[in-house]
Amino acid sequence: MTERTVLLDYLDELLGSERFRDACPNGLQVEGQSQVEVIATCASVSLDFFEQAVEEGAEMLLVHHGLFWHGDSRVIDGWLGRRLKILLEHELNLVAYHLPLDAHPQLGNNACLARLAGLVDCHFDIGYLDGNAIGCRGVLEEPLPLEDFVEGLSNEIESPARVLGLPPRGPVQRVAVISGSGGTPALLEEIARAGCQVLVTGEVKEQSVALLREMGLVAVVLGHYNSEKHGVVACGDHLAERFGLSVVHVDVPNPV
Structure with a gap:
């Protein structure tokens, strides 16, 4: 297992997230368990992805399109409430990198x-x-x-x-x-x-x-x-090799 903070610090430096003015928070969006052994990746957040990640025993979810965007409502109800409920109940770390994961010259x-x-x-x-x-x-x-x-x-x-x-x-x-x-x-x-x-x-x-x-x-x-479904796969594979973790790639097809 690897400390969540170690993984987050490594990702921030690897992807150079501090260089980007983005439409969303890059890095940790929802805090979960402090120790990580299994990472699940998907291009975008969804209940389908969260449920599959739980079945796979993941402690950290790595996505490109995260849960929070500038200008969104701050009211937690409906679909946002349902998504947060499963993350919090299962102590899942949600980690998102948007523009930094577009731009990386090897993993982007x-x-x-x-x-x-x-x-x-x-x-x-x-x-x-x-x-x-x-x-x-x-x-x-x-x-x-x-x-x-x-x-x-x-x-x-x-x-x-x-x-x-x-x-x-x-x-x-x-x-x-x-x-x-x-x-x-x-x-x-x-x-x-x-x-x-x-x-x-x-x-x-x-x-x-x-x-x-x-x-x-x-x-x-x-x-x-x-x-934009390939960057999280490359990044997840890199983390698995670098830290000796397991990684599960979840595809929730989207025609748009």
Whole structure:
């Protein structure tokens, strides 16, 4: 077993959470048992995840999308009350890392997607938020037709991707990766300036669909959840190896 505080201090330093101004608290969100032997991971909180984590005997839950967000109501009732009840009754530690787990160059969501997409020579210098680069850009060793690139990535994430925008005239080679809500107009402009042909992301804004065509870009849209389910797995596996813990990866599929 490992002390909760040891794991939290390690994660904060590893992910550099103090560098990020985020829409949620990063790190511990609900305190549970002081000793941890089993970690359960999932991209997002839900009762389904909490119940499966209890069945697996986990003491710590590691997620990307946590329970608390700035601007939410502070009234504990309904769905929030039910979620907190199971966490408190079973003394579960809920730990969430949002932007820090997007940005990490080895364990982050974008690093994981870049590997799944087959990108090399990756640079984490795109998708800036408050001075921190969240996304990355890289190249394919062998250029691919767009259809082959999309099919390969869809197979890797085990879900079909959507293609929006204007397909390139030639094969795909220069790709940007910004998970989650990466298809904003501002980020599309940044991607175009970087000379990328394709953006791999979770979702795009309504107004971005026309901009993709006008900028000559393609967005490969995976769904927000599918684009951000790999970072917690990589992070959980890292903790298990580093501290000799058990890790259980829970997938609660979400089509959005």
